[in-house]
Amino acid sequence: MKQSHLMSLVEAITNVIVGYGVAVVTQIAIFPIFGLQATLRQNLAMGGIFTIVSLLRSFALRRLFEAILLRDG
Numbered sequence: 001m002k003q004s005h006l007m008s009l010v011e012a013i014t015n016v017i018v019g020y021g022v023a024v025v026t027q028i029a030i031f032p033i034f035g036l037q038a039t040l041r042q043n044l045a046m047g048g049i050f051t052i053v054s055l056l057r058s059f060a061l062r063r064l065f066e067a068i069l070l071r072d073g
Contacts, residue, residue, distance in 0.1 A: 016051060023047040 003011070024047035031038055038046070 016055065019054060020047050020051045023050045 024043050027038065027043045027046060028040075031043075
């Protein structure tokens, strides 16, 4: 069964929200191990930046693979 556009959007949004949460929780847990201190606000901001970078990376790779598929297809 093919996924609808709406469900693809719901999946993408869920992925971003979960990824952001995982990034922030990971930073809060890992930074002290390396002697780094960040406030909750700083962790939230860094998580946002990492999320944007991840979205851009994912989009670029998806477009690259689509171009390869079209070229070879």
